[in-house]
Amino acid sequence: xxxxxxxxxxxxxxxxxxxxxxxxxxxxxxxxxxxxxxxxxxxxxxxxxxxxxxxxxxxxxxxxxxxxxxxxxxxxxxxxxxxxxxxxxxxxxxxxxxxxxxxxxxxxxxxxxxxxxxxxxxxxxxxxxxxxxxxxxxxxxxxxxxxxxxxxxxxxxxxxxxxxxxxxxxxxxxxxxxxxxxxxxx
Numbered sequence: 001x002x003x004x005x006x007x008x009x010x011x012x013x014x015x016x017x018x019x020x021x022x023x024x025x026x027x028x029x030x031x032x033x034x035x036x037x038x039x040x041x042x043x044x045x046x047x048x049x050x051x052x053x054x055x056x057x058x059x060x061x062x063x064x065x066x067x068x069x070x071x072x073x074x075x076x077x078x079x080x081x082x083x084x085x086x087x088x089x090x091x092x093x094x095x096x097x098x099x100x101x102x103x104x105x106x107x108x109x110x111x112x113x114x115x116x117x118x119x120x121x122x123x124x125x126x127x128x129x130x131x132x133x134x135x136x137x138x139x140x141x142x143x144x145x146x147x148x149x150x151x152x153x154x155x156x157x158x159x160x161x162x163x164x165x166x167x168x169x170x171x172x173x174x175x176x177x178x179x180x181x182x183x184x185x186x
Contacts, residue, residue, distance in 0.1 A: 075104035
């Protein structure tokens with residue numbers, strides 16, 4: 001069985017969108033963007049993430065958790081575009097994607113702290129993503145600092161053996177090694 005597209009490219013609906021928010025459509029667009037991103041097709045994923053974010057802001061508002069989630073997804077796709085840029089791509093092209101991802105993560109983090117609180121798991125995950133984006137943008141020392149601070153909070157909030165705490169610990173070790181520091185587990 002095959003699936004055919006109905007009504008054209010979902011990323012091109014533009015001005016034809018109704019003024020109301022359709023949660024099922026938003027979820028479907030986000031899932032499609034995620035599938036494209038997972039497949040490495042960021043040229044299709046990013047416009048869909050942008051549409052999801054625009055719709056969330058327009059209908060739900062800046063502080064709605066779905067808007068924070070949409071902004072985080074767009075930042076992740078932008079960071080992935082930066083990290084996966086080919087060796088033949090110019091340094092300025094790779095930096096452009098990182099330059100977009102980091103401010104998106106920073107804004108999402110500020111809003112998450114204000115709306116959800118410093119210890120909310122989504123806030124912690126956004127901190128992880130921001131630290132990773134900084135490291136991938138060439139700021140290994142900044143990634144180390146961010147991961148060290150995050151690890152303390154992950155251990156306090158989630159516990160030292162939680163899978164996400166372990167991932168943070170491993171990420172810290174990796175970036176310490178990349179930055180030239182000792183890659184030991186605290």
